[in-house]
Structures are given as C-alpha cells and as structure tokens.
Amino acid sequence: MIPVQMPVPPNLYALVAGAMFFIGVAGVVLRRNPLIMLMSIELMWNAANLTFMAYARAWLNNAGHIFAFLVITVAAAEAAIGLAIVVMLFRPRPQSNVDDIALLKG
Amino acid sequence: MESSLNTWPLIVWILPFAGAVFLWAFGPQLKRLAGPLATAVLGAAFVATLALWPAVAAQPGGVHVALWEWAPGISLGLLVDRLAFIWLSIITGVGFLIHLYSIGYLAGDRAEARFFSYLNFFIFAMLTLVLADNFVFLLVGWGLVGLASFWLIGFWTERPSAVEAARKAFVMNVVGDVGILLAIFAIYGTFGSLSYADVFAKAAQGPPAIMTLIALGLLVGAAAKSAQVPLHTWLADAMEGPTPVSALIHAATMVTAGVYLVARCWPIYQHAPGAMETVGVVGAVTALAGALLGVVQWDIKRILAYSTMSQIGYMIMGVGVGAYSAGVLHFYTHAFFKACLFLASGIIIHNLAGEQDVRKMGGLAKKMPVAFWSMLAATCAITGVPLFSGWVSKDAVVYQTLALGHPILWALGVLAAALTAYYMSRMMWITFAGEYRGDPHAGEHGHGPHVPAWVMGLPVAVLGVGSVVIGWLNWPVESFARFLAPVFNGAPEVPVGAWGGEFLSTQLPLLAALIVGAGLAYLQYGTAAALADAPDRLEREAKTQPAFLVKLFYWNELLDALFTVPARAIGTWFARVLDPKVIDAVLVRDVATDAGILGLLFRRWQSGLVRTYALTLLCGAAAMIVYFAVVR
Numbered sequence: 001m002i003p004v005q006m007p008v009p010p011n012l013y014a015l016v017a018g019a020m021f022f023i024g025v026a027g028v029v030l031r032r033n034p035l036i037m038l039m040s041i042e043l044m045w046n047a048a049n050l051t052f053m054a055y056a057r058a059w060l061n062n063a064g065h066i067f068a069f070l071v072i073t074v075a076a077a078e079a080a081i082g083l084a085i086v087v088m089l090f091r092p093r094p095q096s097n098v099d100d101i102a103l104l105k106g
Numbered sequence: 107m108e109s110s111l112n113t114w115p116l117i118v119w120i121l122p123f124a125g126a127v128f129l130w131a132f133g134p135q136l137k138r139l140a141g142p143l144a145t146a147v148l149g150a151a152f153v154a155t156l157a158l159w160p161a162v163a164a165q166p167g168g169v170h171v172a173l174w175e176w177a178p179g180i181s182l183g184l185l186v187d188r189l190a191f192i193w194l195s196i197i198t199g200v201g202f203l204i205h206l207y208s209i210g211y212l213a214g215d216r217a218e219a220r221f222f223s224y225l226n227f228f229i230f231a232m233l234t235l236v237l238a239d240n241f242v243f244l245l246v247g248w249g250l251v252g253l254a255s256f257w258l259i260g261f262w263t264e265r266p267s268a269v270e271a272a273r274k275a276f277v278m279n280v281v282g283d284v285g286i287l288l289a290i291f292a293i294y295g296t297f298g299s300l301s302y303a304d305v306f307a308k309a310a311q312g313p314p315a316i317m318t319l320i321a322l323g324l325l326v327g328a329a330a331k332s333a334q335v336p337l338h339t340w341l342a343d344a345m346e347g348p349t350p351v352s353a354l355i356h357a358a359t360m361v362t363a364g365v366y367l368v369a370r371c372w373p374i375y376q377h378a379p380g381a382m383e384t385v386g387v388v389g390a391v392t393a394l395a396g397a398l399l400g401v402v403q404w405d406i407k408r409i410l411a412y413s414t415m416s417q418i419g420y421m422i423m424g425v426g427v428g429a430y431s432a433g434v435l436h437f438y439t440h441a442f443f444k445a446c447l448f449l450a451s452g453i454i455i456h457n458l459a460g461e462q463d464v465r466k467m468g469g470l471a472k473k474m475p476v477a478f479w480s481m482l483a484a485t486c487a488i489t490g491v492p493l494f495s496g497w498v499s500k501d502a503v504v505y506q507t508l509a510l511g512h513p514i515l516w517a518l519g520v521l522a523a524a525l526t527a528y529y530m531s532r533m534m535w536i537t538f539a540g541e542y543r544g545d546p547h548a549g550e551h552g553h554g555p556h557v558p559a560w561v562m563g564l565p566v567a568v569l570g571v572g573s574v575v576i577g578w579l580n581w582p583v584e585s586f587a588r589f590l591a592p593v594f595n596g597a598p599e600v601p602v603g604a605w606g607g608e609f610l611s612t613q614l615p616l617l618a619a620l621i622v623g624a625g626l627a628y629l630q631y632g633t634a635a636a637l638a639d640a641p642d643r644l645e646r647e648a649k650t651q652p653a654f655l656v657k658l659f660y661w662n663e664l665l666d667a668l669f670t671v672p673a674r675a676i677g678t679w680f681a682r683v684l685d686p687k688v689i690d691a692v693l694v695r696d697v698a699t700d701a702g703i704l705g706l707l708f709r710r711w712q713s714g715l716v717r718t719y720a721l722t723l724l725c726g727a728a729a730m731i732v733y734f735a736v737v738r
Contacts, residue, residue, distance in 0.1 A: 025724055028717070028720045029717055029720050029721050029724065030717075032717070034716075037716075037720075098715075098716045098717060099715055099716075099717070101714070101716065102713070102714025102715060103714065104712060104714050105712060105713060105714030
C-alpha cells in the first residue's frame with residue numbers, strides 16, 4: 001500500500017481532481033465564450049497537477065513534482081498563445097462567441 | 107622492367123590533363139598565352155614520349171605501370187608496349203604540331219583559351235584510350251574522346267550547323283560506346299578479368315559464339331569511332347569544327363581509334379573468324395564508299411573528310427584480314443599526310459577568310475607556295491606515288507589482303523586507289539591550277555591580331571616532309587613491321603621478308619590505278635582547255651553530278667527512315683496517346699478525382715465548431731480510457 005500516511009488520503013485528492021477535470025470538460029464543451037473555455041482548460045491542467053502532487057507526496061516520488069512544473073510551463077505557453085488567438089480573432093467582432101468562428105469549415 | 111622508367115607513362119598521361127584544367131581555370135587571364143602554353147604542354151608530353159623509347163625498344167613487352175585495384179580482380183594500369191608507343195608518338199608528336207598551328211589559326215577567336223583547353227583535354231582522353239592496360243580505361247578514354255570531339259566540332263556555338271554536327275557525331279559515337287560496353291560485359295562474364303594480359307592469354311578458351319559476339323561488339327565501337335559504313339555519316343558533318351580539330355581528331359588520331367582497337371584486340375579476333383571477315387569487308391566497303399563520295403564534293407574539307415573515311419577503310423581492311431602491322435603502318439603514314447592536307451587546306455581557308463568551296467579557289471599555287479608544295483607532297487603520298495609514304499603503307503595493306511586470301515577485298519582496294527587518285531588530283535587541279543575564281547578581295551582585310559606565318563607554315567612543312575619520308579620506316583627494309591612483330595606474335599600475317607610476288611600482284615595494279623585515276627582527272631580538269639573555261643565547266647559539272655552520290659547514297663535518309671522516323675513516331679504516340687490518355691488521365695487526373703471524392707466524404711467532420719472538436723476529443727479520450735482500463 002501507500003508508504004506514507006497522509007492526513008487526507010490521496011484517493012480523496014483524486015476525487016477532487018476528477019471533479020475539477022469534468023467541470024473543465026463541461027466548460028469547454030458547453031460554454032461559448034472563448035475566455036471561459038480557456039479558463040476551463042486551465043482547470044483541467046490543474047486537475048492533472050493536483051493528481052500529480054497528491055500521489056508524488058504519497059509515493060515520495062519527486063517525478064510528480066517535476067511533471068507538475070512541466071505542466072505549468074506548458075499551460076503558461078498555451079495560455080499565452082490561446083489568449084493571443086482570442087484577441088486576434090475577436091478584435092474586429094462585436095461579441096465573443098466561438099461558434100461564430102468557423103473559417104475552417106470544410 | 108626498371109622501376110625508374112615507370113613514371114614516364116604517367117607524366118605523358120597527366121601533363122595534358124593538367125594543361126586542360128589549368129587553361130580551363132585561368133584561360134581568361136592568360137589571354138594570348140593560352141595557345142603557346144598548351145603547345146608547350148604537348149611539347150613536353152612529346153619529349154616524355156621520346157624518353158620512353160629506350161625502354162620500349164629494349165623490351166618487347168613494353169613498360170607497364172600498375173595504378174590501383176578498382177575492384178577485386180580488376181586492377182587498372184598503364185601499358186606502353188610497341189603498339190601503344192606508335193600511337194603515342196603520333197598523338198603527342200603530330201598533336202604538338204597541330205597545337206602550334208592552332209595558335210595561328212585561332213588567333214583572335216573570342217574563346218581561344220577554351221579551344222586550347224579542349225584540345226589538351228582531347229589529348230588526355232586519347233592517351234587514356236591508348237595507354238590503358240585494361241578495358242575499363244579503354245572505355246573511359248573511348249567515351250572521353252567522343253566528348254572532346256563533341257566540344258570541338260561544336261566549338262563555334264554560334265553556328266547552328268556546327269552544333270547539329272556535334273550532336274550527330276556524339277549520338278553516333280554513343281552507339282559505338284554501347285557496342286564496346288556490351289563487349290566488355292561479355293568479356294568479364296567469360297574471362298572474369300578486364301586486363302588485356304589476362305583476357306588475351308585466355309582468348310583461346312572462349313566459346314566461339316561468345317568470342318564472335320565480343321568481336322562484333324568491339325567492331326560496332328570501332329565502326330562508330332572510325333566512321334566506317336554503316337556509321338560513317340557523322341565524319342563529313344564534323345568538318346564544321348575548326349580545321350586544326352579536323353586535322354587532329356578527325357584525321358590523325360581519334361578516328362583511327364577503331365584501327366587501334368582491332369589491332370589491340372587481335373587475339374580476340376583471331377578466335378572469331380566470322381567477325382574478322384566482317385571487319386575486313388566493312389573496311390573495304392568503306393574504302394570504296396568514301397572514295398566514291400569524295401569524287402562529287404566541292405567543299406575542300408569534305409573532300410578530305412571522305413578521303414579520311416576511305417583511308418581508314420584501308421586500315422580497317424588491313425587489320426580485318428590479319429595484316430595488323432600493315433594496317434598500323436597505314437595509320438602512321440596517314441597521320442602525316444592527312445594532317446598535312448588538312449592543315450594546308452586550313453591555310454587556304456584562313457587566307458580566303460573562311461571560303462571552303464573549291465570552285466571559288468583556283469590558281470592558288472603561286473599565292474600560297476607552302477600550302478601548295480606540302481599539299482602536293484601529301485597528295486602524292488595519299489594517291490600512292492612510288493616512294494612516298496602512302497605508297498609504302500597502302501601497298502603493304504593491299505598486298506597482304508591478297509596474300510592472306512581475300513582477292514575480292516584486294517580488288518575493292520585497288521578500285522578505291524584509282525578513285526583516290528582521281529578525286530585528289532581533281533581537288534589539286536581545281537584548287538591550285540588555272541586562274542583565281544573567287545572574290546578578289548577575300549582575305550585582304552586583316553582579321554584579329556597578326557601571328558607570324560611560320561606558326562602555321564612550319565607544322566605544314568614538317569608534316570609535308572613527313573608525308574614523303576615516313577614510309578621509309580618500312581621500305582625498303584621492313585623495320586616498322588619488325589618493330590611491331592612482338593605485339594602481333596602469332597598473327598597469321600605474311601612473315602616479314604616473304605613478300606615475293608608483290609610487284610606483279612599489287613604494285614603494278616596500284617600504279618595502273620594511280621595513272622588511270624590521275625590521268626582521268628587531268629583530262630577533265632588539268633588540260634589547258636579545261637583550265638581556260640574552268641568556271642563554266644565546274645558549274646556544269648555541279649549540275650550533272652549523279653544524285654545517288656551527291657545525296658551520299660541516301661544514307662542519311664536511310665538512317666532517318668530506320669531510326670529517326672520510328673523514334674519520332676514513338677515519341678508522337680507517347681505525346682498524343684500514352685501521355686494524355688494514360689498518364690494524364692488515369693495516373694494524374696483520376697487520382698486527383700479520387701482524392702476529391704474522399705475529401706467530400708471527410709469534409710463533414712470539419713464543421714469549424716470548436717466545441718464539436720472538443721467533444722470529439724473528449725469522446726476519443728474516453729474511448730481510450732475505456733480501452734485501457736476495461737478491455738485490457
């Protein structure tokens with residue numbers, strides 16, 4: 001079993017992380033505001049980070065911490081690019097609705 | 107073999123190559139020095155050749171230089187035996203004189219340095235061909251001389267006819283290259299080696315059918331390079347090149363490579379009697395055909411080109427019947443008298459500002475004495491006036507042909523000799539006798555910088571003297587044939603000193619042929635009456651020449667019908683049928699249409715709705731999780 005006793009067992013962390021993840025998924029799929037969608041994606045990243053953290057602590061394995069940093073880096077990059085795209089796309093438009101952006105429709 | 111001698115063949119070989127590369131790189135900077143430099147290189151190569159003489163004279167086997175092993179069992183090297191030395195001396199010696207002459211002939215040309223670079227490169231290529239001790243170098247040299255010939259025929263690129271002639275020569279020579287390549291494949295397949303020594307030592311063990319195939323493959327190469335029937339048509343067109351090129355490549359050296367090849371590979375031919383017979387017949391037919399075509403030409407260089415073809419026919423006939431040293435002797439004398447004829451004609455053309463039509467010449471004997479006397483000596487040689495060089499060698503070839511049992515070829519040879527006497531005398535009388543018929547102001551305007559006359563006169567005079575005396579190498583004592591005897595050791599040639607009935611069987615008929623031919627030409631062109639109304643007479647003759655000869659036996663037309671027309675038909679078929687209906691329609695357009703149909707199917711996925719993509723992504727992830735967590 002898990003070598004380190006934690007005040008809160010890691011399974012509960014995983015439960016919270018799962019909840020966060022699906023809230024994120026629902027946000028991306030259901031909302032139409034691109035900023036909200038980006039925030040939802042951040043939520044999914046952080047759900048993954050939380051899982052990494054919890055189990056890194058539980059298993060006393062630093063790989064999890066390192067991966068969390070990696071995720072933060074990628075998330076930052078993603079946020080930068082995503083926000084830039086959002087700004088460029090919606091500057092000429094009166095409102096921001098991702099369903100209006102269908103330039104690549106086949 | 108002494109090792110200290112072994113560097114001379116390398117030096118001879120590399121010098122012209124270095125010269126060619128240097129002139130190619132620095133030619134524009136050298137300006138007027140390019141010609142003298144190239145000539146000096148050839149002079150040095152000639153000296154290096156002479157330095158080889160003691161070794162070659164002392165050792166019947168010659169000097170051998172091993173270079174490197176190209177592949178297991180195929181080692182490459184250079185060999186200077188007596189046969190190679192004969193060619194070497196002509197390539198570097200006559201080559202030197204022609205380089206010297208070119209300084210004058212090309213003076214002021216816009217691409218003088220390029221010309222001399224090509225000329226040096228040609229010498230290198232020809233040396234590769236001749237110095238080879240294996241079939242690989244032979245083929246490399248064979249291809250490179252064709253390339254050099256292509257460059258030099260088309261040297262005046264602003265003349266479309268020159269470019270066309272260069273292309274024609276190149277294509278026909280490649281036909282020969284392919285023949286040699288196939289022969290080399292067969293040689294390697296049969297003997298497992300490509301060095302002369304190995305192959306010739308084992309020649310007796312080759313299956314007769316294979317030997318005949320090899321010999322015929324080599325003959326295709328020889329015929330293409332030496333302008334033998336049926337691959338002869340390129341040589342006359344090659345006269346579009348500068349005259350020194352005609353003298354060096356298309357008279358003295360390259361076109362005799364076929365003779366060299368057959369003489370070099372005589373052990374192979376010895377075991378392929380059918381192929382050898384073919385070689386003899388090809389030679390005799392070419393000797394006659396060339397002479398016939400020479401009769402109706404008006405362009406002085408074309409007359410000489412057809413006479414070259416005819417004389418090489420004699421050489422090929424000689425080596426084809428087994429008279430190897432006689433064929434080689436005719437090559438040797440021919441190199442002198444034909445180079446002399448071409449260079450002398452070059453002086454005439456140069457002084458008449460490019461005029462080549464003999465009808466517009468006449469009376470030039472007084473104006474150009476050096477050209478006249480040299481040309482007269484060379485004409486006496488080629489027609490076989492007793493004691494001149496051509497008399498010795500032609501007599502040897504024709505006599506050996508009879509002595510080795512080919513009376514029909516002998517008769518063709520005598521007939522061709524009569525025609526030779528006729529067309530050469532015709533050319534001499536039209537060109538040099540009577541009154542000048544051309545543009546009175548031709549050549550008066552100086553063009554380009556002036557070069558001392560001796561630069562062009564000296565080589566012509568030296569070659570003219572050579573045309574007289576060089577035959578004495580083999581007459582009255584057969585030292586030339588004795589010198590070559592170790593190379594052709596075992597050939598069926600009539601033994602040296604056994605020329606018994608020569609006078610009655612050959613010298614008398616050849617003399618009769620000379621008198622008849624030259625006499626007919628005299629009656630037609632040389633009498634006082636003929637000279638008096640020469641312009642009208644020549645015009646009338648030009649109109650009444652037999653079309654069969656003027657059209658060159660319709661040979662170009664025949665080759666066109668056999669090869670060009672079918673090739674063009676295939677090309678047209680490809681362009682009209684295969685390309686639009688198969689390649690364009692099926693391979694290109696149908697593939698594009700199919701891709702389009704697939705695209706129509708898949709484009710529905712690309713809705714452009716970001717949230718749909720997100721959902722798809724989610725479903726995919728869910729499916730993967732289900733697969734890894736549940737199914738496995």
